[in-house]
Amino acid sequence: MATIPTKDELLKRVAPHGQEHTLRFWDELDDAGRAQLAAQLLEIDWESFDGWVKEYVLNAAPQGIPSDLKPAPYYPLSPRNAAEAELYEGAVRRGKMLLAEGRVAGFTVAGGQGTRLGFDGPKGTFPISPVKNKTLFQLFAESIARAQEKYGKTIPWYIMTSPVNDAATRAFFEQNKGFGLRKDAVRFFMQGTMPAIGLDGKLLLEGKSSLALSPNGHGGCLLAMRQSGALEEMARRKIEHVSYWQIDNPLVQMFDPLFIGLHDLTNSDMSSRGLIKTGPLEKLGNYALTGGRLTIIEYSDMPDALAHQKGSDGRLAYRAGSPAIHVIRRDFIERLTEGNRLKLPLHRAVKKVACVDEAGEPAKIHHPNAVKLEMFIFDALPLANKPLILEGAREEQFGPVKNPSGVDSVESSQLLQQNRAAAWLEAAGVRIPRKADGSLDCKLELSPRKYLDREDVAAAAGTLAEAAPGAEAVYE
Ligand code: UTP
Secondary structure: OOOOOOHHHHHHHHHHHOOHHHHOOHHHOOHHHHHHHHHHHHHOOHHHHHHHHHHHHHOOOOOOOOOOOEEOOOEOOOOOOHHHHHHHHHHHHHHHHHHHOOOEEEEEEOOOOOOOOOOOOOHHHOEOOOOOOOEHHHHHHHHHHHHHHHHOOOOOEEEEEOOOOHHHHHHHHHHOHHHHOOHHHEEEEEOOEEEOEEOOOOEOEEEOOEEOEEEOOHHHHHHHHHHOOHHHHHHHOOOOEEEEEEOOOOOOOOOOHHHHHHHHHOOOOEEEEEEEOOOOOOOOEEEEEEOOEEEEEOHHHOOHHHHHOEOOOOOEOOOEEEOOOEEEEHHHHHHHOHHHOOOOOOEEEEEOOOOEOOOOOEOOOOOOOEEEEEOOHHHHHHHOOOOEEEEOOHHHHOOOOOEOOOOOEHHHHHHHHHHHHHHHHHHOOOOOOEOOOOOEOOEEEEOOOOOOOHHHHHHOOOOOOOOOOOOEEEEO
């Protein structure tokens, strides 16, 4: 064990910031407890700390909306003219070439706490496929295995965990023998944390020997990638682009040649999928331009009037929403994290955070008592050169699971998975039983290990069995 700093040394660090109370129980702690608390305290960016307290805790002002805000342009799903058609065709070729040359890595952010789902364990271990109950991790692993087969190249998969779920995530992969993927092609790394700050500006203690810490947001992935050595490893592997997706979307098309190729051909530093929002208030981030830079205005910050604004064509002006799917250039991440520092803005959320009181006993928390701070990946967009948005077909690539029921739930995601499978099968000439109202009259599942995309299903046309009414049909 490294030498543990003394109480005096730590006091010198925390006292100038009014945080002496964090050492209140020091004298009672054993070496392990002291080492843990000292490490947590030393990890805090004290240079920035007072600024955080001032800006996000004591004088937090509502986030303003820039006055020059405009809807962001996007590349549409289908090309609008001959020149665009040519660009898209070239992009598909380019994307396939990049995949075949091993220039693309997959990257899943899986460090979140998944509080809304209320599932005890890493969200990636949540069973989500409609018939076989495959977990999110398994679906992604099978998709990657199929993509590797398709493009004849190993596609490394990076998975960001957090202290909350790192050990459980690694253990899950061990238990499942990495789902058949090469061990050296799956790399886990842990993101950083941020301390919860009480509404009085004081750090909260989760226990006598620990601050109340939580993962520092998906934006933390950029720095974690560098600090873990993953970024360097990508450079060694000659990876040029990182395909980024969230753990909660089993429908994501992580290696779409068009998206990857367009991003590469246009020299975009960071490219993003855009979905046409189902309505003005759908809970997706809104793509917008300000000062000539691409940005995302969170749904919670979007003024109603702007959300409802219509263009001359009668469509919503801010109709492009973000499903949090991006392709990011490796050298852009290197630039953003130079000197081991990442300057992304912080986002605050006032939450109930478990902590101990002055006596070291669990405090009774009835109301939100602390500010949690996080970085968001999309805050890299304004820093990116030539960022682009490519429209995606919602029903083909977005079925997130965030809640136990209702919107973006297990049920809705499973229905979307089945509807997509049905569409692909029907396009390949397979008769799918449907009820009078058009809804499915069977339970369907396509294994991504074999049927990664529409093309894979089409290629199997003529060999696929029909699904029986009311029955389960698994294609694997
Ligand atoms: P969400 O914003 O849905 O947060 O994360 P969450 O923590 O998973 O769920 P709730 O809000 O507590 O219910 C979007 C994506 O970003 C990842 C999540 O794992 C998910 O893939 N994420 C989020 C991180 O990797 N780290 C974080 O600190 C936060």
